[in-house]
Amino acid sequence: MRFSSTSSYIVADELALAVNAAVTLEKPLLLKGEPGTGKTRLAEELAASLGVPLLRWQIKSTTKAQQGLYEYDAVSRLRDSQLGSDKVHDIANYIKPGKLWQAFTAPERPVLLIDEIDKADIEFPNDLLHELDQMEFHVYETGEQVTAKHRPIVVITSNNEKELPDAFLRRCFFHYINFPDAETLAQIVRVHHPDIQRELLQTALEVFFDVRKLPNLKKKPSTSELIDWLKLLLVEDIGVRDLKASNGLMPMFGALLKNEQDVQLVEKLAFMTRRRES
Amino acid sequence: MLIEFFCTLRKHGLKTSITELMDLLSALEKQVVFADVEAFYYLARLTLVKDESQFDRFDRAFAEYFEGVEQVDLSSAIPEDWLRRSLQRQLTDDDKAKLQSMGGLDELLKAFQERMKEQQERHAGGNKWIGTGGTSPFGAYGYNPEGIRIGQDGSNARRAVKVWDKREFRDLDTDGELNNRTMQLALRKLRKFARTGSAEELDLDETIRATSQKAGLLDLKWRPERHNAVKVLLLFDVGGSMDDFIYECQQLFAAARSEFKHLEFYYFHNCVYEDVWQSNERRFSEKTSTRELINKYGRDYKLIFVGDATMGPYEIAYPGGSVEHWNEEPGQLWMRRLLNHFDNAVWLNPQPLEHWKWHHSIDMMHELMGARMYPMTLDGISEAITTLLKKSVATAPVS
Numbered sequence: 255m256r257f258s259s260t261s262s263y264i265v266a267d268e269l270a271l272a273v274n275a276a277v278t279l280e281k282p283l284l285l286k287g288e289p290g291t292g293k294t295r296l297a298e299e300l301a302a303s304l305g306v307p308l309l310r311w312q313i314k315s316t317t318k319a320q321q322g323l324y325e326y327d328a329v330s331r332l333r334d335s336q337l338g339s340d341k342v343h344d345i346a347n348y349i350k351p352g353k354l355w356q357a358f359t360a361p362e363r364p365v366l367l368i369d370e371i372d373k374a375d376i377e378f379p380n381d382l383l384h385e386l387d388q389m390e391f392h393v394y395e396t397g398e399q400v401t402a403k404h405r406p407i408v409v410i411t412s413n414n415e416k417e418l419p420d421a422f423l424r425r426c427f428f429h430y431i432n433f434p435d436a437e438t439l440a441q442i443v444r445v446h447h448p449d450i451q452r453e454l455l456q457t458a459l460e461v462f463f464d465v466r467k468l469p470n471l472k473k474k475p476s477t478s479e480l481i482d483w484l485k486l487l488l489v490e491d492i493g494v495r496d497l498k499a500s501n502g503l504m505p506m507f508g509a510l511l512k513n514e515q516d517v518q519l520v521e522k523l524a525f526m527t528r529r530r531e532s
Numbered sequence: 533m534l535i536e537f538f539c540t541l542r543k544h545g546l547k548t549s550i551t552e553l554m555d556l557l558s559a560l561e562k563q564v565v566f567a568d569v570e571a572f573y574y575l576a577r578l579t580l581v582k583d584e585s586q587f588d589r590f591d592r593a594f595a596e597y598f599e600g601v602e603q604v605d606l607s608s609a610i611p612e613d614w615l616r617r618s619l620q621r622q623l624t625d626d627d628k629a630k631l632q633s634m635g636g637l638d639e640l641l642k643a644f645q646e647r648m649k650e651q652q653e654r655h656a657g658g659n660k661w662i663g664t665g666g667t668s669p670f671g672a673y674g675y676n677p678e679g680i681r682i683g684q685d686g687s688n689a690r691r692a693v694k695v696w697d698k699r700e701f702r703d704l705d706t707d708g709e710l711n712n713r714t715m716q717l718a719l720r721k722l723r724k725f726a727r728t729g730s731a732e733e734l735d736l737d738e739t740i741r742a743t744s745q746k747a748g749l750l751d752l753k754w755r756p757e758r759h760n761a762v763k764v765l766l767l768f769d770v771g772g773s774m775d776d777f778i779y780e781c782q783q784l785f786a787a788a789r790s791e792f793k794h795l796e797f798y799y800f801h802n803c804v805y806e807d808v809w810q811s812n813e814r815r816f817s818e819k820t821s822t823r824e825l826i827n828k829y830g831r832d833y834k835l836i837f838v839g840d841a842t843m844g845p846y847e848i849a850y851p852g853g854s855v856e857h858w859n860e861e862p863g864q865l866w867m868r869r870l871l872n873h874f875d876n877a878v879w880l881n882p883q884p885l886e887h888w889k890w891h892h893s894i895d896m897m898h899e900l901m902g903a904r905m906y907p908m909t910l911d912g913i914s915e916a917i918t919t920l921l922k923k924s925v926a927t928a929p930v931s
Contacts (some may be wrong), residue, residue, distance in 0.1 A: 275578055
């Protein structure tokens with residue numbers, strides 16, 4: 255089975271190759287790239303196209319590696335022991351499997367998404383080395399050994415907030431999702447808004463890339479923002495002429511610019527071009 | 533198989549390991565890609581490179597290796613009439629006159645092919661992408677393969693040459709090599725530095741768990757606070773006499789960058805004046821005023837200057853002393869303003885300590901910094917860090 259673009263998701267050739275290589279060789283695939291370039295979407299689309307469940311492990315700054323394996327709920331055990339419940343004698347009743355455990359024991363080969371791994375503590379990836387490599391771990395409380403029935407397809411995303419340790423990187427395939435060029439972007443937009451007029455799309459993309467080229471922007475708009483913006487343009491029925499005529503900020507700029515300083519910057523630049531033209 | 537390729541990558545400073553080479557080989561074995569150079573390029577990059585800042589290096593290594601492999605292909609296999617046509621189309625009258633002086637088109641073509649070979653040999657030395665001179669008759673059009681549009685020929689392998697020759701990841705390569713052992717140690721020090729300043733806090737979850745595991749006997753658990761508490765503002769001296777030390781500085785920079793959550797850096801030249809900048813290419817168009825630095829970053833930021841402080845004394849002491857522009861106020865005034873605002877500041881100087889006494893400007897800076905200037909050695913760095921972590925140090929008031 256080879257992964258390729260679907261009716262709702264456009265995937266670049268090199269990314270498809272990366273995914274296929276990772277699936278074939280059963281290696282975790284580490285994805286990096288600007289926010290909004292579809293890293294998380296990829297895992298969703300991959301699971302959908304393979305027809306397998308997606309297990310999603312969202313990493314936060316407080317997440318620990320152990321939580322992905324299992325958690326021992328000692329508090330309910332304590333409570334149960336005071337209530338005199340029989341459950342208390344079997345410690346296994348208080349072991350809650352984490353996402354990795356679920357992925358290892360799933361009946362078919364699932365896609366496991368470890369989202370935003372860079373949010374976690376600096377040691378987090380190191381704590382998962384063995385588990386991702388051998389796809390097995392030990393439960394100390396019960397002495398049980400959990401081994402993967404099928405090696406899950408692991409997709410890991412990172413926003414580059416922290417550098418990941420070398421030993422961890424060695425075990426992954428790495429792909430950097432580049433920002434799509436105008437052509438690919440037009441394709442992506444057509445997938446999301448099939449009835450958008452050609453000309454409007456053209457002009458909108460020009461405006462969009464102009465904004466991205468501005469230096470000093472706090473947050474560059476990305477694909478997902480472009481798509482939101484186009485949606486608004488469509489809903490509000492803004493034509494090409496309006497888009498071109500607006501010689502200050504672009505209409506519906508709120509969808510593209512997420513920062514007050516950016517809005518001011520664009521406004522100022524637009525004002526300056528206007529003055530130069532007149 | 534691919535040993536040579538692997539060695540070329542290592543030679544270019546990529547830290548790929550044998551495990552990764554094995555991954556690539558088994559991917560090839562399973563025919564993930566087959567007889568397609570471009571796909572091979574992506575596959576090799578996928579398996580061997582783990583950081584986008586290394587992509588540019590990979591592109592260069594790949595180009596070197598494949599140009600070695602395809603050298604025959606490029607210099608002798610280009611059909612002569614194709615070259616002729618392409619050249620004739622592009623020659624101006626001026627060039628045609630020069631052409632006559634070189635002995636006609638055939639001679640020119642021969643010279644051209646020789647030139648191209650020479651160019652490729654120079655690629656191997658790594659000079660390919662540094663601008664070439666404009667005196668050659670081909671200069672105006674560029675005589676590297678891309679210039680004569682080999683890249684647009686449409687065939688698969690040739691299209692592939694373009695992919696790595698584009699070098700679109702060049703901007704991401706901020707990485708100074710850290711394979712040098714002392715730098716690793718310095719990094720460890722910085723890392724420790726990044727984690728200090730955070731006190732222990734009560735780990736409530738762990739306490740509850742431990743207490744219940746002991747069936748109700750209270751068992752307190754503590755943990756260090758998780759986040760990196762130290763905020764750092766780095767100011768780098770670039771250009772002029774610092775060029776000798778740029779490499780060392782960038783190593784430190786690369787080391788520091790990954791360790792701090794709040795790390796800001798700016799550049800200055802020789803001494804800090806009213807403006808600093810973040811990008812060297814755009815240093816004249818996109819400046820940040822030093823006053824803005826003071827307003828933007830809180831006093832709890834640790835300020836680190838990296839510079840050799842080797843300059844004319846007037847560059848520090850007098851208005852208009854800057855070698856680059858007219859400064860209204862002397863550099864020392866700006867230094868004092870910065871030092872007044874930030875509680876903790878140090879200056880790291882890559883000049884060897886024993887040379888310091890020969891430069892009057894170093895003395896002056898040292899004094900301005902309140903003797904908080906340290907050599908950029910392991911000991912110097914650890915001393916600097918200790919100083920940075922002390923509670924605020926009194927600084928000279930603005931005169």
